Amino acid sequence: MRAARSLPSGHGEPVVPSLVQSVAFDYGSAAEQDAVFGNERPGYVYGRYGTPTTAALERALAELDGVDTATCFVTGMAAIAAAVDACAIARGGRVVAQEDCYGQTRALFERWSRERGADIAFVDTTDHEAVEAALRARPSALLYAEAIANPLLRVNDVATLARLASENGAALAVDATFATPVLFRPAALGATMVIHSLTKYINGHGDVMGGVVGGSEELGRAMRDRTILDGAYMPPHEAWLAIRGMRTLALRVRRQSESALALARHLAAHPKTSRVRYPGLPDHPQHELATRQFGGLYGGVVSFALREDTKEAAFRFLDALELAASATTIGDLFTEVLYPPISSHRRLPPQERKRLGITDGFLRISVGIEDLTDITADIDRALDRV
Ligand SMILES: Cc1ncc(COP(=O)(O)O)c(C=O)c1O
Known part of the structure; x- marks a missing residue:
């Protein structure tokens, strides 16, 4: 050329x-x-068929995840929509999905059920008997799970889910956004496709949106067809920024994971909190699995409920933050706190949110790369105001 x-x-x-x-x-x-x-x-x-810069990002992501091909999209949601639609919904295939996945993913699946008659069953994917029963209830095309779920931080046993999926003739899609390729490679444990919102840790600077679907050559061809015809291909400038961000991925995730573990321990001992959810804490239901699967790092996100488990207390906490931003994203350089009931899980009916454990005083912290003493001081100051 x-x-x-x-x-x-x-x-x-x-x-x-x-x-x-x-x-x-x-x-x-x-x-x-x-x-x-x-x-x-x-x-x-x-440009919509492929650009040299986006292709460079795709090659790097495929290598990071240990898959044959990676296809980049304009957002993580575009990547999820393309992958799940192409591999199941558009062919009338049934999907068994994690009940506490990212709220907008669940909202999308529910919309497909309502508008397109899609057969989607929501299950607790940490309950393997429930997963097996759902896969066997009717022939299923796809099992969908998050490596570390947003925001309850349940950890999925990817090797077991891959076995259950394959025994029942289904593919396994893993959204590994919270885990990142630094913690593990789902494809090495049998996942058929690996999805990331690049908006989060992989870009890591809070200035780019993007998503990726990685997997076999055949999946790559199906995803390329989606980017060409549906038009949600990641443009080169965003890809260039994501490549820039990826260079420090391992450094950032390591530091954020170490700070998150220290913050989780601090929060667990704090009188103003009740439930602290972090896979690195021994009382986390999948702590041993997380240690085995992720090799000693547990990611940069900590969730907790205020002892005064109310919206008013959560708002007082958010308004008192000075260092941390009250913001929607995770995986940025800076510490960011999210209140799921008004944002990511707003579309879930309140009773379903509560059933899952997303109560009125439930908050999620994405730990940044700032000095840990500054982060802890800010959170403590906000807790004092609750
Ligand atoms: C686990 C997970 N997957 C996918 C997404 C969607 O990514 P995006 O915001 O890039 O569309 C998010 C967004 O928060 C997420 O948390």
């Missing part, structure tokens, strides 16, 4: 050539262009 042509400005000067680089390529001949369009030779035809 020769360098992209620069456009004449009308004043005898070229305009900046990089502006057209992702949408206009010079093939040398029409026959070569035909070969690229026909997938007979590698190359690029149009």
Whole structure:
């Protein structure tokens, strides 16, 4: 491929050539262009079909997750929608999904049930008998789970879920956004597809949105078809920023995990909190599994309930924060606190939220890379106001 042509400005000067680089390529001949369009030779035809920068990110993500192909999308939700639709819903396939997955993922699945008649069963994926029963109730195309679930931080046993899925003829999709490839590689434990919201730890700087689906060559072709026709392909500038962010992924996740463990221990001993949820604490229901599966790191997110388990107390806590931002995301450089009932899990009916354990005083902290003493002082100050 020769360098992209620069456009004449009308004043005898070229305009900046990089502006057209992702949408206009010079093939040398029409026959070569035909070969690229026909997938007979590698190359690029149009920004939505693939760009060199996004492809570089995809190669890096495939390597990180130990999968054959990775396809990048504009958001994590676009990645989830493409993967689950292509592998199950669009073919009329049944999905067995984790009941306490990310609230918007659940809302999307519920919308598909209502609007498209999709057969989706929600189960506690840490209860393997329930998973097996749901998979066997009717032929199922896909089992869907999060490695560490948002926001209750249940940890899924990916090797066991992969076995149950394959014994029942289903694929296993794992959203590993909270775990990241630093903690583990779901594909090595048998997951058929691995999904991340790149918006979180992988970019890690809170300035890019993106998502990725990784898996086999066949899955890659199906995902590429989605990005081309549905149009949710990640543009090159975002991909470039994500590549920049990924360079410090291991350093950030290690530090955030270490600080999160220390903060979880601190919160567990604090008189103003009741339930502290962190996979690194011995009282977490899947603590041993998390230790085995993740090799000693437990991620950067800690959830807890205030002893005064009310919305008013949660609002007082949020309003008193000075260092931490009250924000929706996780995996940023900075500490961010989320109140799920008004944000990520707003669409869940209040009684279902409570049943899952997302009570009125339940909060989620995404621990940043700041000094741990500053983070702890800020949280303590806010707890004093509750
Ligand atoms: C576990 C998980 N998966 C997927 C998503 C969706 O990602 P995005 O916001 O990039 O669409 C989120 C967002 O918070 C999430 O927490």
